[in-house]
Amino acid sequence: MSPAAEFSLERDEIVAAAVDILTEYGFDAVSMRSVAARLGVSPVPLYSRVGNKEALLDAVAEQLFSTVAPSAVEDEPWPDYARRWATGLRSCLRAAPDSRLVLRGRRWVFVESTRPLIEVLRRAGMSADEAVAACRMLTWATVGFVAIEKEATGPRSGPVGRAAGGDPEGVDPAEADEMFDRQIGYLLAGIAAEHPADRLRPDG
Amino acid sequence: MSPAAEFSLERDEIVAAAVDILTEYGFDAVSMRSVAARLGVSPVPLYSRVGNKEALLDAVAEQLFSTVAPSAVEDEPWPDYARRWATGLRSCLRAAPDSRLVLRGRRWVFVESTRPLIEVLRRAGMSADEAVAACRMLTWATVGFVAIEKEATGPRSGPVGRAAGGDPEGVDPAEADEMFDRQIGYLLAGIAAEHPADRLRPDG
């Protein structure tokens, strides 16, 4: 470490400070000014290191979400792995401090995580296009589900006075789990139905 | 109309002004100050009429999204109606100026629109719980899909330089249409599989 390193402001420290504020005080507390203050610096140097606030949130999302895919088990049927993959993605997303991180133009943070799933699908006999289409459907369904789930099971549920009761949208976490499982199951069944077993199990 | 009506500031005018700004200049342009300015008023009176900004956006969402359900056709099989219902909801959501309107705790704006779907499902023989569960899955899937679709087919698609190319998430509108149809089809098939035809078609 060079002597100057203790005082120099690295991109990674900025991102780490933003992650800290995000997890401690929430999404709305993350500002260029608050991140700078936590680092004991004026907001100006942040702009030369990360560009602007949007780029900072890009970096935060990348750190939180990249490479979340579970590893494949030998000889595991593709629907089993796909289900594990979607479930893993969902828990990762649910653990995230705020869904706004991923929903405003940061879908690309998952591209890296889709690779193992696409590989499993391809090994099962799907073409590249088929594998991408299947992977995309599962990803969109999962991200979309969690986006709604996070606010459906969260504190706020309507304008003052409304909510719960006969509201068909009020959902507790256990119901959400079951609903997610069922939805992914339906999608996997639909995908499987378009891919005859003999093509998908060339070694069976 | 009382003589004072011309000058009095009604809640509806405030909401209408907010909708105008939203559609003309976008979500970020909607502020208590900009809405007040459009009405030629200081921001203060808005607080006594609508409460605060969140309540104003609640009212805007309600005006834009309530009652979007297509009406049922006589003797239409429930999966056909459900598909039309989901497609109608999707186009309504896509026409909306910004997905942030519905994704931050405003899911309840669709509760009214779910009624006709639930009625069709119940008439087809589902129990109340089954109908609500099926309706919820379709609603969540559709809202989640559009939330991702709107930013996937929009202008921004990653940190500068990334995007398109081999990115499995880059999608054009036609592909999104097909993907939505397929996904809803899979869900409807899954729901139908759990509801034997004789129960769902008591008159067949």
Add this chain to the structure above:
DNA sequence: ACCTGAACACCGTTCAAGT
């Protein structure tokens, strides 16, 4: 080079006056 204080043009919200 790299940081700072100060500024610009905004926010949501509230308060003490005015009529």
Add this chain to the structure above:
DNA sequence: ACCTGAACACCGTTCAAGT
């Protein structure tokens, strides 16, 4: 009662100085 100007405590971002 109902509105206003002014203020408070914030934003993101930029600029002219300082070292």
